[in-house]
Amino acid sequence: MGGGEAGTVGRTTLEDVAREAGVSLATADRVVNRRDGVRAKTIARVEAAVARLGYRPDPAAARLARNQSFRFLFILPTGANSFMSLLGEQVERAAEWLAAQRAYVDIQHVDVFEPDALASVLESVPRGYHGVATVALDHPRVRAAIDDLTDRDVPVVTLVSDVPSARRLHYVGIDNPAAGRTAATLMGRFLAGRRGVVGVIAGSLALRDHAERQFGFTQVMSREYPGLAVLPAVEGRDDSERTRAVAAALIAREPDLIGVYNVGAGTRGIAAALEESGRAPDLVWIAHELTAHSRRFLLTGQIDAIISQNPGHEARSAARILLAHCLDDPVLPDQEKIGIDIFLRDNLP
Amino acid sequence: MGGGEAGTVGRTTLEDVAREAGVSLATADRVVNRRDGVRAKTIARVEAAVARLGYRPDPAAARLARNQSFRFLFILPTGANSFMSLLGEQVERAAEWLAAQRAYVDIQHVDVFEPDALASVLESVPRGYHGVATVALDHPRVRAAIDDLTDRDVPVVTLVSDVPSARRLHYVGIDNPAAGRTAATLMGRFLAGRRGVVGVIAGSLALRDHAERQFGFTQVMSREYPGLAVLPAVEGRDDSERTRAVAAALIAREPDLIGVYNVGAGTRGIAAALEESGRAPDLVWIAHELTAHSRRFLLTGQIDAIISQNPGHEARSAARILLAHCLDDPVLPDQEKIGIDIFLRDNLP
DNA sequence: CAATATTTGAGGTACGCAACTCAAAATTTG
DNA sequence: CAAATTTTGAGTTGCGTACCTCAAATATTG
Numbered sequence: 001m002g003g004g005e006a007g008t009v010g011r012t013t014l015e016d017v018a019r020e021a022g023v024s025l026a027t028a029d030r031v032v033n034r035r036d037g038v039r040a041k042t043i044a045r046v047e048a049a050v051a052r053l054g055y056r057p058d059p060a061a062a063r064l065a066r067n068q069s070f071r072f073l074f075i076l077p078t079g080a081n082s083f084m085s086l087l088g089e090q091v092e093r094a095a096e097w098l099a100a101q102r103a104y105v106d107i108q109h110v111d112v113f114e115p116d117a118l119a120s121v122l123e124s125v126p127r128g129y130h131g132v133a134t135v136a137l138d139h140p141r142v143r144a145a146i147d148d149l150t151d152r153d154v155p156v157v158t159l160v161s162d163v164p165s166a167r168r169l170h171y172v173g174i175d176n177p178a179a180g181r182t183a184a185t186l187m188g189r190f191l192a193g194r195r196g197v198v199g200v201i202a203g204s205l206a207l208r209d210h211a212e213r214q215f216g217f218t219q220v221m222s223r224e225y226p227g228l229a230v231l232p233a234v235e236g237r238d239d240s241e242r243t244r245a246v247a248a249a250l251i252a253r254e255p256d257l258i259g260v261y262n263v264g265a266g267t268r269g270i271a272a273a274l275e276e277s278g279r280a281p282d283l284v285w286i287a288h289e290l291t292a293h294s295r296r297f298l299l300t301g302q303i304d305a306i307i308s309q310n311p312g313h314e315a316r317s318a319a320r321i322l323l324a325h326c327l328d329d330p331v332l333p334d335q336e337k338i339g340i341d342i343f344l345r346d347n348l349p
Numbered sequence: 350m351g352g353g354e355a356g357t358v359g360r361t362t363l364e365d366v367a368r369e370a371g372v373s374l375a376t377a378d379r380v381v382n383r384r385d386g387v388r389a390k391t392i393a394r395v396e397a398a399v400a401r402l403g404y405r406p407d408p409a410a411a412r413l414a415r416n417q418s419f420r421f422l423f424i425l426p427t428g429a430n431s432f433m434s435l436l437g438e439q440v441e442r443a444a445e446w447l448a449a450q451r452a453y454v455d456i457q458h459v460d461v462f463e464p465d466a467l468a469s470v471l472e473s474v475p476r477g478y479h480g481v482a483t484v485a486l487d488h489p490r491v492r493a494a495i496d497d498l499t500d501r502d503v504p505v506v507t508l509v510s511d512v513p514s515a516r517r518l519h520y521v522g523i524d525n526p527a528a529g530r531t532a533a534t535l536m537g538r539f540l541a542g543r544r545g546v547v548g549v550i551a552g553s554l555a556l557r558d559h560a561e562r563q564f565g566f567t568q569v570m571s572r573e574y575p576g577l578a579v580l581p582a583v584e585g586r587d588d589s590e591r592t593r594a595v596a597a598a599l600i601a602r603e604p605d606l607i608g609v610y611n612v613g614a615g616t617r618g619i620a621a622a623l624e625e626s627g628r629a630p631d632l633v634w635i636a637h638e639l640t641a642h643s644r645r646f647l648l649t650g651q652i653d654a655i656i657s658q659n660p661g662h663e664a665r666s667a668a669r670i671l672l673a674h675c676l677d678d679p680v681l682p683d684q685e686k687i688g689i690d691i692f693l694r695d696n697l698p
Numbered sequence: 699c700a701a702t703a704t705t706t707g708a709g710g711t712a713c714g715c716a717a718c719t720c721a722a723a724a725t726t727t728g
Numbered sequence: 729c730a731a732a733t734t735t736t737g738a739g740t741t742g743c744g745t746a747c748c749t750c751a752a753a754t755a756t757t758g
Binding site: 023024025026027030037038039042061063064065066067 | 735
Binding site: 011056058059060061063064069093099100102178179181182184185186189190191192193216220304307310312316332334335337339340341342343344345346347349 | 689
């Protein structure tokens with residue numbers, strides 16, 4: 001021992017196991033790879049040796065020997081708002097990592113607001129893909145397409161927006177009702193003691209995540225902060241211009257407006273509408289998704305808090321989950337759980 | 350091509366590169382592994398081929414061929430409070446992952462409140478370790494020990510608590526002044542409009558992280574919330590009983606106390622003291638680190654917000670950084686950045 | 699041009715495992 | 729007990745890279 005070089009010690013190989021169990025390498029291999037044609041007694045002997053030596057197959061060697069590779073398809077929204085652009089970037093980064101693991105990803109863009117377009121893409125996923133990750137849309141045809149893929153043994157991971165009724169492998173994203181409740185608690189506490197109305201601006205309530213956030217928000221607001229009335233949500237289609245228009249109308253229409261919860265994108269539109277109205281200073285604004293824009297508005301104090309999810313974490317998580325499924329490796333639920341991040345001006349990354 | 354089986358396509362090997370460049374495998378190998386004895390012209394040819402084919406060495410094969418393994422030492426506090434226990438668990442989980450990468454970790458416990466004990470351990474790290482991760486303590490002898498290790502080419506990662514003046518490879522933990530500022534903003538906003546005094550309870554101000562949190566907290570409070578006076582910090586040594594005593598004294602001494610910022614552990618002590626005093630309902634309490642206890646107090650409404658860091662993320666990050674350093678692989682700064690988590694009752698994981 | 703130095707090619711071995719074959723041994727069955 | 733069947737051993741090949749040797753080809757120098 002000694003010497004600063006990286007050592008070679010400590011690893012027990014399958015050959016060690018075979019020797020320990022008093023069987024041949026072939027038999028040890030049959031046991032650890034669950035091939036049949038081995039007596040129960042011999043299996044037990046080998047497994048005892050595995051346990052005694054703490055043998056764990058070297059994944060590098062195994063993957064090399066198997067020489068298998070995988071292809072995954074990521075389906076992301078077109079016409080991307082800032083958050084979706086970030087997600088796209090992060091998927092490409094994750095793709096590099098996947099490439100190092102002999103897994104290759106293709107990215108396809110579709111219009112999220114068009115369930116039929118998304119369903120068509122899902123229905124026509126070419127053979128040869130070993131997994132699909134998609135920013136989904138809760139719609140019967142989409143659900144059916146996901147189930148069909150699952151039946152074809154192509155695991156599907158929903159990303160950011162879920163389709164809980166479909167037999168997808170996993171949902172990688174935040175708990176949206178909880179995100180809405182979190183926004184409500186912040187809103188209620190930031191407005192402590194004040195009375196007035198609170199507006200909700202969504203991209204579209206047809207998007208499950210937006211609807212769920214609004215639901216959670218309203219639920220907590222009405223239960224815990226009866227002095228603050230939540231207005232019915234208005235829709236801005238995640239587009240800055242439209243959002244600006246609906247926000248401006250909302251502000252004009254509601255003189256008692258003291259809070260705004262922006263469930264989707266279109267942050268710049270809201271900022272513009274607030275600025276024009278001159279009522280920004282005494283309005284609490286809580287927004288979603290940390291992007292370059294929302295970050296700026298948080299720093300200038302226009303946004304009071306941002307509820308967010310980490311697109312890098314989500315992209316990597318989807319990648320890891322698909323790969324783990326193909327390799328049937330275990331997943332670490334702890335690592336794959338996507339948290340609801342709260343950002344104030346002080347804890348920005 | 351059809352077939353649902355995992356394919357074999359797509360991977361370009363070094364042999365492909367050699368063929369493409371019109372050189373032998375040996376020469377291609379010399380170029381990609383930066384061995385000398387190759388003409389500049391030939392190097393260029395090979396590198397062009399690498400670029401053209403997008404060759405990336407298969408890390409599985411490389412690691413297998415190199416057949417190297419590593420040993421890391423993790424130094425964690427004894428007498429662990431809940432958070433440190435969680436960290437310990439997560440380090441063990443990360444150790445399993447590392448074992449799959451042919452890297453093995455040993456864990457050693459020391460008393461964090463004893464700089465000399467920590468320094469002794471650091472000074473006597475046995476030869477043969479390829480990296481050290483430590484929950485450190487900012488003290489001259491500790492700093493010197495870290496620098497010595499670095500000089501011995503043993504990279505050191507500081508975990509949770511930093512020693513910025515030492516030549517450590519990396520700090521894996523949160524920005525503590527920013528965490529303090531975050532707590533202050535929450536405190537200030539939750540107490541919107543009220544006047545009174547706010548107490549700070551630390552484990553020990555000799556711990557850099559605790560001192561920094563207190564600093565950030567006081568900074569923002571005095572600048573932004575002049576109606577709220579921050580009292581000098583009291584120390585509870587991260588021990589429930591002592592913390593309870595100092596908290597009780599604080600509450601008794603300060604009739605105008607309307608907020609408590611608990612910078613360290615001892616959460617149960619504070620809960621008990623608050624409960625006894627009967628003043629819990631109108632007191633805002635902001636605590637650190639999400640543990641089983643603090644979680645419970647958050648859910649019951651005693652704690653109003655928890656500022657936290659993710660021990661699983663930290664353990665994995667330290668592991669990845671040490672391994673990447675040994676393999677000289679690149680690190681993804683984005684992935685290794687430890688965020689300041691804010692937990693309310695609504696966004697608990 | 700010859701002698702020397704440098705560069706390149708060809709080939710091998712090793713890494714640990716997967717997947718396979720074929721024959722030998724052990725066990726079960728008629 | 730012999731025949732049929734199951735189980736085991738011994739061995740091979742290949743995965744892609746690292747690292748090594750030795751000889752051949754090429755370039756550089758006097």
